[in-house]
Amino acid sequence: xxxxCYTAPNxxxxxxxxxxxxxxxxxxxxxxxxxxxxxxxxxxxNSLSIPLGYESEEGIDHVPPxxxxxxxxxxxxxxxxxxxxxxxxxxxxxxxxxSRLQLVCVDGxxxxxxxxxxxxxxxxxxxxGSAVRDFFIPKQVSGNYMDYVKWKLLHRVFSSALQxxxxxAMLRAIGIGYSRSLPSAAALxxxxxxxxxxxxxxxxxxxxxxxxxxxxxxxxxxxSVMFSLSIGxxxxxxxxxxxxxxxxxxxxxxxxxxxxxxxxxxxxxxxxFAIADNLGExxxxxxxxxxxxxxxxxxxxTVLNILLKNNQSLQAGLPFVIYPIFSAVDLFGIYQGxxxxxxxxxxxxxLEIILNIxxxxxxxxxxxxxxxxxxxxxxxxxxxxxxxxxxxxxxxxDQIPKLSMMAMQYSSxxxxxxxxxxxxxxxxxxxxxxxxxxxxxxxxxxxxxIMGLLQACYIRKALLVRRSWWESILRVGDALDSVxxxxxxxxxxxxxxxxxxxxxxxxxxxxxxxxxxNILLSTEEQARYSFVDD
Numbered sequence: 001x002x003x004x005c006y007t008a009p010n011x012x013x014x015x016x017x018x019x020x021x022x023x024x025x026x027x028x029x030x031x032x033x034x035x036x037x038x039x040x041x042x043x044x045x046n047s048l049s050i051p052l053g054y055e056s057e058e059g060i061d062h063v064p065p066x067x068x069x070x071x072x073x074x075x076x077x078x079x080x081x082x083x084x085x086x087x088x089x090x091x092x093x094x095x096x097x098x099s100r101l102q103l104v105c106v107d108g109x110x111x112x113x114x115x116x117x118x119x120x121x122x123x124x125x126x127x128x129g130s131a132v133r134d135f136f137i138p139k140q141v142s143g144n145y146m147d148y149v150k151w152k153l154l155h156r157v158f159s160s161a162l163q164x165x166x167x168x169a170m171l172r173a174i175g176i177g178y179s180r181s182l183p184s185a186a187a188l189x190x191x192x193x194x195x196x197x198x199x200x201x202x203x204x205x206x207x208x209x210x211x212x213x214x215x216x217x218x219x220x221x222x223x224s225v226m227f228s229l230s231i232g233x234x235x236x237x238x239x240x241x242x243x244x245x246x247x248x249x250x251x252x253x254x255x256x257x258x259x260x261x262x263x264x265x266x267x268x269x270x271x272x273f274a275i276a277d278n279l280g281e282x283x284x285x286x287x288x289x290x291x292x293x294x295x296x297x298x299x300x301x302t303v304l305n306i307l308l309k310n311n312q313s314l315q316a317g318l319p320f321v322i323y324p325i326f327s328a329v330d331l332f333g334i335y336q337g338x339x340x341x342x343x344x345x346x347x348x349x350x351l352e353i354i355l356n357i358x359x360x361x362x363x364x365x366x367x368x369x370x371x372x373x374x375x376x377x378x379x380x381x382x383x384x385x386x387x388x389x390x391x392x393x394x395x396x397x398d399q400i401p402k403l404s405m406m407a408m409q410y411s412s413x414x415x416x417x418x419x420x421x422x423x424x425x426x427x428x429x430x431x432x433x434x435x436x437x438x439x440x441x442x443x444x445x446x447x448x449x450i451m452g453l454l455q456a457c458y459i460r461k462a463l464l465v466r467r468s469w470w471e472s473i474l475r476v477g478d479a480l481d482s483v484x485x486x487x488x489x490x491x492x493x494x495x496x497x498x499x500x501x502x503x504x505x506x507x508x509x510x511x512x513x514x515x516x517x518n519i520l521l522s523t524e525e526q527a528r529y530s531f532v533d534d
Contacts, residue, residue: 136292138285140276144368147340148273153293155333158326159227160297161304165319166234166251168305172316173237173244197252204257205264212264213520214347217338217376220269223261224334228327230254235319272343272367338376342367346519348391350374351450354509355457358501364508386467387460389436389453391525394420406484410491413533416444417452419459419491434470436460442528449519451502458494 081094085103095104137149212219233251237244270282304322308315343350344367353373357365365373394404407420422437436459438452463470509516 136285136289138274138278138281140278141273141282142275142342144340144342145273148337149289151333151337151340152289153296153333155330155337156290156293157297157300158330158333160294161301162228162231162297162323162326162330164298164301165304165322166231169235169238169319170244170248173241196249197256200253201256201260205260212261213268213345214349214522214525216265216268216343217341217374219261220265221331221334221338221376223258224331226254227258228331230258231327232323235323238316268343268345269341272341335376339371342371344513345515348453348519348521348525351453351519352389352457354514355454355505358454358505359457359461364505364512364514366512367514387434387436387463389438389456389460390422391438391440391449391453391521393527393529394437394439395422395424402484403487406487407491410488411531413531415531416441416448419452419456421487436463440528442530444528446517446519447502447506449521450506450516451498454501454505455494455498458497459490462490462494 078096078098081096081101083094084106085092085094090105092103093106095102137145230251230253233247233254237247240247266283266286267279270286271279274282304318305315308318346354350370353370354365357363357369357373404420404422407418411418417438417440420437420439422435423432424435426433436456438456440449440452444452506516
């Protein structure tokens with residue numbers, strides 16, 4: 001059984017022993033994405049009628065190149081100059097009247113000699129739209145930013161409305177449960193629940209620090225679900241006023257954890273939109289959006305209360321009716337918004353998606369493609385792939401003794417990683433599943449991590465070709481000598497393929513904007529081994 005591994009037309013071929021003749025184990029030469037740079041011609045719909053000889057726009061847009069040094073320009077006669085200024089609300093052009101330089105509006109603005117009501121209304125609408133856009137939206141952001149803001153509007157409005165109703169419910173609960181108590185008792189309960197929430201926030205943040213980088217979308221969405229549930233708990237406090245402290249503390253703990261996640265992940269999300277390193281402007285505009293959207297939610301809750309102010313029973317039952325609807329809309333807005341966040345940083349899962357597409361299709365995907373493939377990455381979706389790849393240290397309970405020993409013995413002082421198989425249990429039924437383990441050595445660079453993960457992806461591709469054979473052999477729990485020889489050949493051929501791909505792969509990743517200088521790893525993935533040469 002043979003296979004050919006190549007990545008470039010001039011590369012030689014390696015025979016892979018585990019493949020059947022009809023299967024091609026190839027890494028095709030990728031076609032780099034070349035951005036097409038185009039220059040849009042400025043089209044002016046309304047001309048400026050000036051008796052001094054007007055020059056055609058086409059003369060500006062289609063100036064043929066002049067070979068050699070250009071002659072010194074002579075003093076120009078009165079007329080338009082070939083420089084046009086575009087602003088958010090108008091288009092202007094420089095005009096020379098013989099003695100002065102003027103900036104004249106040429107988009108049918110103040111310089112028009114006739115007034116049209118429809119044109120004036122459209123211009124006013126355009127001016128208002130431009131003012132609102134400049135108020136809410138940064139100047140230079142990626143193209144997916146507007147889609148993100150639309151879903152953020154939906155999320156913040158309904159979340160803010162729910163928070164208003166939850167606060168009303170808690171105040172009502174204090175009035176019911178502590179009607180005969182001193183006001184200081186209610187205040188003490190409120191302070192206690194805030195204190196417990198902040199303490200839990202500190203513990204959560206300290207224990208989950210690295211996950212904010214490696215599993216950003218999953219952490220953000222899961223804590224948003226927690227926040228939504230906490231509002232539901234707060235809405236229950238009027239029904240159980242005697243348990244106000246317990247219910248309010250549980251809700252506030254969930255809220256503080258969600259707030260910690262929100263603050264920790266916001267910077268990375270905003271940085272993904274700041275294409276001109278204008279993170280400060282993006283952050284400032286995001287705060288403006290949050291305040292305005294939250295005020296809309298406050299207005300929505302106020303309108304609902306005003307409509308039901310004459311019916312106390314309906315007003316008390318209102319939160320339980322609208323809570324499921326508003327929560328669903330809120331979470332849907334968060335989920336859709338996260339789908340429009342294209343992170344350029346590399347994590348193990350994100351890099352694995354890139355490498356799989358590289359091996360199968362021969363090109364490096366863009367951050368937008370990877371974001372679509374990655375999704376929010378729920379916990380229950382983990383481990384569903386065949387032969388999943390894990391970065392970490394070898395667990396003696398999950399090892400295949402001979403293969404693990406062989407991988408360690410084969411590594412040398414020049415290697416910064418080794419790869420072996422492992423068997424782990426998943427699910428409630430503790431079902432056995434085979435996987436691939438990448439162990440990194442102390443001092444391993446980013447290139448070593450990419451190289452090791454690329455080789456592991458090639459190994460998985462080879463194992464899937466003869467999946468049933470490998471799985472039947474590994475069920476025995478150990479490996480025969482023939483299996484060891486086969487595994488050795490898989491390791492060698494996959495390493496050669498990875499070495500050949502590495503240079504071109506890095507070049508294309510950098511060209512597409514991937515932050516390939518560092519790879520963000522979780523606490524478990526950061527475990528390293530030391531090499532001892534006895």
